[in-house]
Amino acid sequence: MNLQNLIENIKQEFKNTLVNLGYFSEETIIVIDTPKGKENGDYSTNIAMKLARVAKKAPLIIAKEIVNQFNRNNLFIEKIEIANPGFINIFLDKSFLTNLITEINNQGIDYGNLNMGHGEHYNIEFVSVNPTGSLHIGHARGASAGDSISRIMKKAGYKVTKEYYVNDGGNQIHNLAISIDVRYQQLFGKKIEIPKDGYHGEEIIDAAKKIKNKYKDRFIKEDGYEFFKDYGVNSLLKTLKKDLSDYGVTFDVWFSEKTLYDNKLVEKTVTYLIENNYTYEKDGAIWLKTSDYNDEKDRVIIKSDGSYTYITPDIAYHMNKLERGYTKLIDILGGDHHGYINRLKAAIEMISGKGDLLEIEILQMVKVIQNGKEVKMSKRSGKAITLRDIIDEVGVDPIRYFFAMRSLNTHMDLDLDLALKQTNENPVYYAQYAHARINSIFVTAEKKGYNTKNLPTEFTTITSEKSFELIQILGNYPDTIRQAAIHRAPHKITNYVNNLASAFHSFYNDEQVITDDHLNTMERLSLLNATKIVLKDALNLVGVSAPNKM
């Protein structure tokens, strides 16, 4: 039995007790949580205080009644105490806690796996940056969040498909082709400038140079527009994929917007919306009545020049995702897209009646500070700090951990000078160091002839407070996964990692693991093996490695 089951059983027994005492009603919710100081026990409940009003009795009296009725058989409870102003505090039997060590060692990386999914299949779309330039540091936050959330959902027992929507069908690709064309012609001494909607990034110049090297002046003589389009998308996409995979982020599906047109899906979507009266014509454009569904105003889906707006293929795209059978669609978007949520949901609701299946997680923007000044991230200007720079200069682990630490809706200030110079102060090293330290203990133990492959499964010498604190945190891992999954909150994982590393470091400083006492040494090695498993697994959830040496 794991800790979560035990807590459930204790909860159930509280419920039975309340029923017996006649205090239980439909609204009664029993909450068991961990108190602040350890003098208040391992777990506590505030149920007596909650009941005070309905029962019209003092909380302490109710608490006493509950404790007297409570049947603690098979619940591994050492003692129960009542504390002011009415808390009921539970102290667990230590033998139960040490059994957790064996459970973790047996389950290995499967420890903490949950079964929350019940067959649901989530599609998680993130990054989806246009292939018109490099990824910058703002995109890195999105990549980190989407990837970490995906890993957490998988751990929690959901089936997950990670998807990247490639905008290779719209206006921006036209601008890309023209930008490459201009750079290409400049290489032949032509005096022309990038148009105002063009892209100024270095990577555009690189692409033009490569084309010149290979094809010489061929596209001076003939029109290169279509070629530049294909070449630009392909080469930029290749770089995007490489940058992302070096960042530890991979996708299951790279979905091309262009295929929506090729398969007439956009047309079909538009026809459906028009035929079912969800649209009207005004000023020569076709408008979608999204304001009927919670949007602040209606939106154009076909411009007066006959072309589509951004949302039109996007509606078709989301319909396509639904048709592929996902039970939930999660889009992770930047804070500047928050106005987009209602109109997209409205459109999905019109066309499928399933607007609820779409969940949009908004990620607030990263403000980058360098030399005390804000650096504006703009792809058009080409002056962004790229993900590639960060990976090369700082490394993947610090930056992924850094992003994972913050909740999605925090407006982050990222001071580049600090991030680049003071890398040793990044909390990621604190957690990684714990892992490396444990590994080092095992290396030493093996040198001294300990058989670390055959660790004890029963414990008689683990008695210290530090050990129990460590075990208790290990026991909380499944619940941490659950919380992180429910709230789509990777930062709950990094908080946990930090607590676990802290408990370990404290334990390490207090107790010599390898001593002359063989039994004691082996039992402690068993505890540390469990710690190592959980540390590594938790770090992996946020895409951070667990090195054996530092």
Added chain:
RNA sequence: GUUUCGGUAGCUCAGCUGGAUAGAGCAACGCCCUUCUAAGGCGUCGGCCGGGGGUUCGAAUCCCUCCCGGAAUGCCA
């Protein structure tokens, strides 16, 4: 104006389905390496939880209101 996300220690941020003395890292200041990695441990300093009302036995957390900051408010994507 409207929508939305923030305002918690000097700085960067947790805590927000109401609970016990409000936490962490960094910064500052003290201790602790003849012993498994000092990228560590232990301690000190530091808070009108933006302001004001309300609900409650109990509010950083819920409700109302005001103030401050970011973002959005395109027939751009």
